[in-house]
Amino acid sequence: MSDAIKQATLEYVTRLGDDSVVLGHRISEWVSYGPFLEEDIAYGNVALDYIGRARMYYSYAAELADDGRTEDDFAYMRSDRDYRNMLLMEMPRGDFAYSQVRQLLADAYATVMLPELVKSKDQTIAAVAAKAIKETKYHLRRSRDWVLRLGDGTEESHQRTQKAVDQLWGYTHELFDMDETEQLLADNGIGVDVSKLRDAWHAMVSEILTTATLTVPDDSWAVRGGRTGYHTENLGHMLTEMQIVHRSHPGCQW
Template sequence: MSDQIKNAIQEYATRLGDDSVVLGHRISEWVSYGPFLEEDIAYGNVSLDYVGRARLFYSYAAELADDGRDEDDFAYMRNDREYRNLLLLEMPKGDFAYSQVRQLFADVYYTLVLPELLQSKDETLAGVAAKAIKETKYHLRRSRDWVLRLGDGTEESHKRTQKAVDQLWGYTHELFDMDETEQLLVNEGIAVDVSKLRDAWLKMVSDILTQATITVPEDSWAVRGGRTGYHTEHLGHMLTEMQIVHRSHPGCKW
């Protein structure tokens, strides 16, 4: 393996880890705030699924970097400009409808991405995908059911769901962007060409939103920057909370 390919895989694994840990933390913010006990338990389980993925991706990135860092260093010792997660995933939890719509967008995305990653020539990335695919089937069933329930529910729940879709739609375009690093790995049969997945994502999401009596927005605006380290102010606040214990007690192990 050339140094160029090795460095690209390390960057790719880090990005996937960033996506997972950021969304996992956002989901965890609902624990003890869910509408009923079963949802509290569900939120905790889904959050742990994403944190588990992040650990696997970060551990692999640390192995490739081979510079003394471990998974905790990747999660806790980088600032917001060093994170490479998608912007959609760092948005604050908002109300219940907002979180469920964001989760639906992410779950449909991973439903399409993970089977492709399973075909990667990189055995470690393919192995993470194999584990995550099983989890994502449950995640999508849950988020789909909630969006249908909220969208086709009361006047208030419908209004909040439509508002969430409108507010988050512009962040979904970034899900399908490709840069030189990812294109290099696609050419090597390692990464997923997400640019080819937008039509399938749009159809799946549109079908669910239509069933939920929610209007699919027009593509009138788009925000990008997460993959290059340009984030919203929300990520900095989130990382401050997420990293405080580790940074306050450097070197400690639990």
């Protein structure tokens, strides 16, 4: 592995870890606040899937960096400007409809991206993707069912769900952006050219939203910046909470 490919791979798996840990933490914020017990359990399980995924990506990042850092350093010892997660993942918990719509958008993305990532020539990345595919099938089934139930439910649930779709849609364009790092890895069979996946994602999401009697928004606005370290204020607040214990007791291990 050349130095350029190794550095790009380090950046790539760190990004994937950031997406996973941030969304996993957001999902975990529903534990004990779900509408009923089964949802508390479901939220906890989905959050653990994402946190487990982040651990695998960060562990591989630490191996590639080979500078003494561990997976904990990647998760707990970086500031918001160092994080490279997509903005969709860091948006606040919101109400139940908001979280379920965000989850649907993310699950549909994972559904079209992971089958391509599992083809990676990097065996570690491919192995993580293979495990995540199994989890994502459950995640998508759950988020799809909830969006259908909420969108085609009461007048209030419909309005809240449509509002969430409208508020989150502009953050989805970033899911399919490519920069030099990702293009280099895609060209070398390690990463995924996500720019080619938007049509499949859009068709999947549109079918679900239409079935739920929801309106698919137009593409009149878009927000980007997560991959270059420019985030909303929401991430800083979230990391403060997520990192406080580790930063208060540096060097401790559990």
